[in-house]
Amino acid sequence: MISFMVNGKRQQVNVAPDTPLLWVIREEIGLTGTKFGCGMSLCGACTVHVDGRAVRSCVTPVSAVAGKSVTTIEGIPEEHPVKQAWIAEDVPQCGWCQPGQIMAATALLAENPAPDDAAIDDAMSGVLCRCGTYQRIRKAIHRAVGMKGKGGTP
Missing domain, CATH: 1.10.150.120 ([2Fe-2S]-binding domain)
Known part of the structure; x- marks a missing residue:
């Protein structure tokens, strides 16, 4: 089990540690605002924040965010x-x-x-x-x- 925060909510997922964060966010957690573009960190469509820093979720293994805070587009308030x-x-x-x-x-x-x-x-x-x-x-x-x-x- 890999545990981390997503948009302020604790998440625990049972996936391979090298699973791209993008697929965990979309398929396991069900937040589909983060998009798949190229899968090679070239286009930026999959950008999320990890502990406040912009990262490409398509090439970030979920194990790299264990214990960290991830913010997706759904976590940015509409009034921002x-x-x-x-x-x-x-x-x-x-x-x-x-x-x-x-x-x-x-x-x-x-x-x-x-x-x-x-x-x-x-x-x-x-x-x-x-x-x-x-x-x-x-x-x-x-x-x-x-x-x-x-x-x-x-």
Whole structure:
């Protein structure tokens, strides 16, 4: 049994230790917001937070998160400034990469509360958007920065 927290709730799973965290989250725990993209840590669709850091769940063995805290897209509150900014800027098109984009953006803002364009581009470069909404993503991150302290949660 491997035990860890997911979105604040203790989870215990009985899977092989090398099972990718992505499949444990989706198939064992039933949280399907985290998406499978490439399976090789290249696209970022599977991004989650482990102890607050953005990681690719498709290549992270579940044994690596034993005793740790995992946050998925479902664990980011709807009133979070990033989610609110995503809506306000009409970021998603197809939506497939958006959970990974939001997870990368929230991790960025937790580490750097006022990133410039270069910092945003660097942090977000690992999450691919086939629809090409990169400028809206950047604009939404800037909007989320402005929302912090104005009723938005950090």
